[in-house]
Amino acid sequence: MAESFQFELVSPERLLLEAQVVSAVLPGAEGEFGVGAGHSPFLSTMRPGVVKATSDNGEVHEYFVRGGFADVSATGVTVLAEQAIPMGDLNADFIDQQIKDAEEDVADAKDDETRQKASLILSQLEEMKQAIASA
CATH class of the missing domain: 2.60.15.10 (F0F1 ATP synthase delta/epsilon subunit, N-terminal)
Structure with missing residues (x-):
């Protein structure tokens, strides 16, 4: 063990x-x-x-x-x-809200570095949504 x-x-x-x-x-x-x-x-x-x-x-x-x-x-x-x-507590509505928040972070970014970080988080959340949907 x-x-x-x-x-x-x-x-x-x-x-x-x-x-x-x-x-x-x-x-x-x-x-x-x-x-x-x-x-x-x-x-x-x-x-x-x-x-x-x-x-x-x-x-x-x-x-x-x-x-x-x-x-x-x-x-x-x-x-x-x-x-x-x-x-077990996750659902599509929660992930959708997280994605919406991340999209707002990308739109509100004041510089390229901040925009890149926010875009990375957005893509990771979209991947998470796909993974949860296929599970």
Whole structure:
């Protein structure tokens, strides 16, 4: 059996998940990455996507996050999410609103760098909508 480690998912509103897990997959800004027990420490920004944490009993915890930070340490992982919602609570209306907000961010961007970042988030949300629709 794989060794477990401490995993915490925190949103501005509350602690969403605190559990011993054997693996976690996170949507890092530079790409999706996996974490296991004893992983080398690092800090990563996160893009919109799905956080998956698997408990030692096989239970998979899945949350949609819209940005934030992941702190991987020798003892575990802490995800500080800008927004986090259990995947079971997501629906088309929620994703559509997120896309609308991102489209407004692109339209309101004052410079190219801000516009590029907002456009990236918009495309990631559109990919998320397609992934949820095909699941």
